[in-house]
Amino acid sequence: MGIAERLFGSARDRFGKEVAARVRAVDSVARADYDPETFQVVYQGAQGAEPAVINLETVFRETRGASSAARKTAIGRLADIAALPPTPEQWDDVRAALRPVLRPIPADPQFEIVSRPAARYLSEMLVIDTPSAMRYAADSDLRRWGVSRDEAFATAHRNMARTVTASLDEARRRTGSTQPARHTDNGDAYLTSLPLVDGWLATIGRITGARPLAFSVSNSTLLLAYETPDTGAVTEAFAIAEREWRQAARPISPAPITVDDDGNVVLYTVPEDHPAHAAVKHAQILLAMDAYGPQTEHLRGIAGPGDPFPAALKGFRSPEGAEVTAASWADEETSLLPDADLVLFPKKDGDLLMVPWAAVADEVGLTPAEGYHPARYRVGSWPDPDVMERLAKLAAEA
Template sequence: MGFLSGVFGKRRSDSDDYAAFGEWALTIVRARPGIVSAEFDAAEFTITYATPAGGWAQISLATPYRAVSAAPRELAGDVLMFQLNRLIDNGEDDSSGLAWATVAPRLRPLIRQAGGLATRVQGLSIADNTLWRPLLPCLMERVVIDKPTSMESVTPQHLATWGVDADTVFETARANMAELGSAIVDVFDPADGVLYLADEDGEMYAGALPLAGGWIAGLGAKAGALPIVFVPGSVGVFVGFATSPQRVRELVEVARGLFDDAERPVSPVPYTLDEHGGLVPFTVPRHHPAWPAIRSAESTLAAQAYGTQHDGLRADLDAELIEDHAATLMHVRGGDGIETTVAPWSDTVPTLLPHAHNVSLTNVDTGATFGVPWHVLATEVDLVPVPGLFPVRYRVQYHPGPQAMARMAAAQGLR
């Protein structure tokens, strides 16, 4: 496949259409007998519902959306109801009672934005009722049970039934991707320059291939260059190689287009392997031609993930479940055209501060405000992550003393 072949040309998603479709589908699911509760996740384009047995299940709306889009208008409602009933019927074999040996081969990992962990369904926290772990900035790793037409989220409750710990579940799910990863490396032709697996129906779980041991390294070894991998959406994966600074910039731009067009975006940020073989963000110095595009990608991902998290934390504050104000992460463009993120901190206000490129400090008595880069703030303030929150936030309240404020004011300016 040539560098641009099969990458461009996909119709840009209309978020309003997807939201309206999701709410329509949610109404049908909630009306189905036996459904205890259900919630629509616009970011994931899924519906999560609680079963009478006390379990959780999730259905993707991608297939129903395509089916309804292709159906005559007068049959759209019937087609949607058929599709949803089929997915729920196939998902009703709750796996919580299955033996570990039976369910282990069906486990698959997922890479997802982590902001939704702060959301509640029927009053229950997603973070507390989903098996997950931090993976990369703003991204988490989850595990699901693969089913013929749906997937079931693994929960902490499954572990007790199966008699295994969380690490075993995560590593088993990753190991289940090894065969596919090896086969793809075997057939990959380095002359193509890139590898793009669209996996539009998600049946291959190609978006999780970066978690398969040796997969990224194998592609890099075959190409003879440093691999750069992207997970733009919830399905598919895009890989290129850092053969030149200009090539890196091209790869980041193509991946950004895939991210912007994704029905359920995950991340436009480039990733690679560190010296230990771990997945890490791909970084370049500020003078590199790809730096502005990578900075934009990092800012966009952070704004989306922290924005979703903020909505959940704000709902908890309104319900008096927490007492701290969650600061909004603002995605802005500086006068030099460089994109950045800024989080506000008003003195005396108990605040859950997101990790941002910059923080604006405001004196509530005078209204005076100035911004400082995060690394400058971190030298003056003891920033301790709040346990259980991901993406990470830091609890702050009072600005530091006059001398520290003066030092930060002298270093003010967006980074």
């Protein structure tokens, strides 16, 4: 521990205390306290309203290493949350203000914000749109309104109708350009949420005659490209999306969402022999690592004696440039494996058995553990020797 940390606390605590101080300065706030265990600021309005919370993790991560001015601006935006009017008590007073938003997966599976899986490594959340800002809806809000999660999300999707119409008109004006069309949100249109809306991607595909690739690279930018025989154009679209995702203050995904032949909204994939496979695989690995990394850190932080060990997702690149992900299955302990391309079995003699995930799943029947998104698979000691022998043969044949 450095001198600054001993004197003033950790960077997380200093950030939390600064946010709490800014929230206390809001006229409508009677009290605000920093809770280091949950990394939240808990505040209460002057009129005796129910306590509310401001989650700090996302903004803390975004501003780590940023300039002092950028950090103060971000803290000011957090403090502005406390100045918003109270969440409406009645469903009829709030239903028209609900919107869906596409976001990275919360690291904490018990996260109180209303959230559900949206594609493999992303989440859909529910927000209340106001003239000055948006506020995430909590599970306690749904209970107070007396509505189910499905009903609330369906209402939010219907509220996107105006934005959907405008985007379809734009698709009809599509030219032969191979460059992704850029849709920039000023904070009111929720353009990056369009891939979530039932039928939007399928309709875009019918209008244009090509499978759409919707890159929600950040909370303010949607890049819309299309599947094409021009592999160079597809690869370039992925490169543009990754560059913007890396530079975004609030990144969402470098990998595009599309619609399959059955009309389901899914992450875009191509066969291994597809010319653009390397670019597509690279984007999905970036997204997977971005989802599993915070989840692993969180689960390890809360794990107690006897809890399963949360294994990390690791990325590897071969000398030829091929990229894969892997997870280690340690013998004689219970682990939570992330979904990966390979399962690594580290032996006591230092040797390492690498087996394709599909082969392991077929042999031992891997099934997702409940309560984890992205998925985790609970495993114990290694399979019996005869199964390990078959896995070794499958690894040699792969």
